[in-house]
Amino acid sequence: MEQTKLQELKIFSAKIRKDILEMLEERGYGHMGGSLSIVELLSVLYGKQMKINPSNPNWEERDMLVLSKGHAGPAWYSTLAEKGYFDKSWLSTLNDGGTRLPSHPDRLKTPGVDMTTGSLGQGTSAAAGIATGFQMKGSNQYVYLIVGDGELNEGQCWEAFQYIAHYQLNHCIVIIDENKRQLDGTTKEIMNPFSIADKMKSFGFYVKTVKGNDEEAIDDAITEVKQIENQAVCIVLDSVKGAGVSYFETLAGNHSVKFNNDEIIKANHEAISQQNKIIEGGTDTCIS
Ligand SMILES: [Mg+2]
Known part of the structure; x- marks a missing residue:
């Protein structure tokens, strides 16, 4: 990838991350961990790989995303707002009564959301159905399916x-976000997934593992x-x-x-200022 494009994606990632941090602090609570683990993925999808048209979200030829781990909605909303699907001011309405950005994605409420998700497991079937439709009509479109590792309990x-x-x-x-944790603990403690990559291979998939x-x-x-x-x-x-x-990683x-508490708010403000430095082209571009 060209360095300028890579730098553009890193800045896009920082903007998404910053939006998540600000949105959840303003809300006072929310799904932080699983939103932050897919920031770079969403940056690459919406910044480079996906065929989309933010000014016409229902464009017939678009690629689609199914965020089966729907609790990571704040990450998706940040990405869509940064791409111009809707005004960034909507982000401060997260989870409000009557909002167009509910806690979990709703395709009838949010421009750019192709499938309603949040009831874990169900997005996998929906994406399979969408892909079947693409195959039947001989389309070259893609559907990207993001699944949580805890979600694999379903x-x-x-x-x-x-x-x-x-x-x-x-x-x-199919993209499995193996962040090794789920709501109540580590995936190993709750329901050991063993090797997810090996399991997917045994199901007949071509599998590639990458750093998130x-x-x-x-x-x-x-x-x-x-190419497969x-x-x-x-x-x-x-x-x-x-x-x-x-702070949130640990x-x-x-x-x-x-x-x-003050400690969380202080850590959040430090993280926001770190994202600002990246966005403004500063030197602090190291994301742990
Ligand atoms: Mg997880």
Whole structure:
């Protein structure tokens, strides 16, 4: 990737991350950990890989995203706002009564949201259906499916994966956000997933594992899996829950954070100023 493009994506990531931090602090609580772990992924998808038209969200030829781990809605809303799907002022209405940005995505409320999600597991079947539609009409469109690692506790995921693999739906790019934690603890403690990559391989997928905070590696992986023919494809995102903010990365219970003490607010403000430095082209571009 050209350095200017990579720098553009890093700045896009910083903007998304900053929006999430500001939005959740303003709300006073929210799904922090799982939103932060997919920031760089969303930056690459909406900044480079996806065929989209923000001024015409329902454009027939668009690529689609199904955020099956719907609790990461704040990350998606930040991305869509930065791309101009709607005004950034909407972000401060997150989860309000009557808002167009509910806690979990709703395709009837938010421009750019292609599928309603949040009931874990169900997005996998929806994406499989969308990909089947693309295949039947001979379209070159892609649907990107983002699934949480904790979400894999839902048996529905594995039914959908088996279907996607059987029908070789390689225009459904399955991306598993392996941030190793879920609501109540680590995935190993709650329900050991063992090797997710090996499981997906055994289901018949072509599997690529990449670091979740590396825009260039994510972009390369997506480009690579798009070349695969006659086989379903999966990217395992080796990510960190709460990524990019060291305080939230190590905070117990970072799934949903409450801004109820000075320490959290101070850490959040430091993280916001770190994003500002990246956005303004400063030297502090190291995201842990
Ligand atoms: Mg997780």
